[in-house]
Amino acid sequence: MSRRKRSRKRLPGADSVYNSYLVSLLSLRVLKNGKKKLADRIVYKALELISEKTNTDGLITLEKAVQNVSPIVELKPKRIGGATYQVPIEVKRLRATNLALKWLLRYSRERAGKNMSFKLARELMDASKGIGSSIRRREEVHRMAEANKAFSYFKARK
Template identity: 35%
Template sequence: MISGKRRRVRAIFDQTFHRSARSEGDVIELLVKAVENLKPICEVKKVKIAGTTYDAPSIVGRDRQQSLAIRWILEGAEEGRISKSTSLEKSSNEEIVDAYRQRGIAHMKRKNLHKLASVKRRFAHFRWPTRTGVQDSPGVIKRLSLGRVSQG
């Protein structure tokens, strides 16, 4: 899907959506819900304070949430294609359906990122913006580690 091969990518996604339409029904709703299920709430970024580098969790913006979710679907499809030696169309269809059902490689990446952010939550004060209007932001990571934050 790299190197500007638009026709090849278009053919892959046409076949993927055709396959999804046969098995799951409404393709657009399936894809939108799959991306919504994979959007991360927070991520870990490196912050250098007084010569020491810390991994500090921070809130992810809407655009980055969507790009990460789509990237994870594509990476999961590629990994599934290699491990199962199937076509990219079939593996991308399976990954989208798995993301819709909150399982699969892409969902594990999201889960691992949230787990890492909850482990590193003690460094959240290094990265937290106060001008965003979100006053309870460090509490999001604490509730995330306790499993109390719903995605939305």
């Protein structure tokens, strides 16, 4: 067993415009090839588009979207004997937020549209209303967890 200290999770600092950790997490998820300024520009433009279209603050819409998409349970494969079971486990809050951001970006990239900020804004607005592909993904994960609820007693065993 290693005697080294366990590494601690480091959260990114709050962003400069909205002073929000959630916005900085989102811009880090948008980030490709180390182009942080471009990622920030995409996120800020998306939040601007949201506030123009809905007459509400873009940050509030983002928070509501992440809250709606965040899963409560997820499936983890567990090998017992010769078989692999999909065991439903509860998701911690940080992991749920990261999964929500991952799904929001994945389905916004798959959308048809002008540019990334426009597609991201549409996906965030849909998710805040409780519709869209990312919401469907969360419901699919919950449905699978419900179907595999019989294997939930395996999570206590090591």
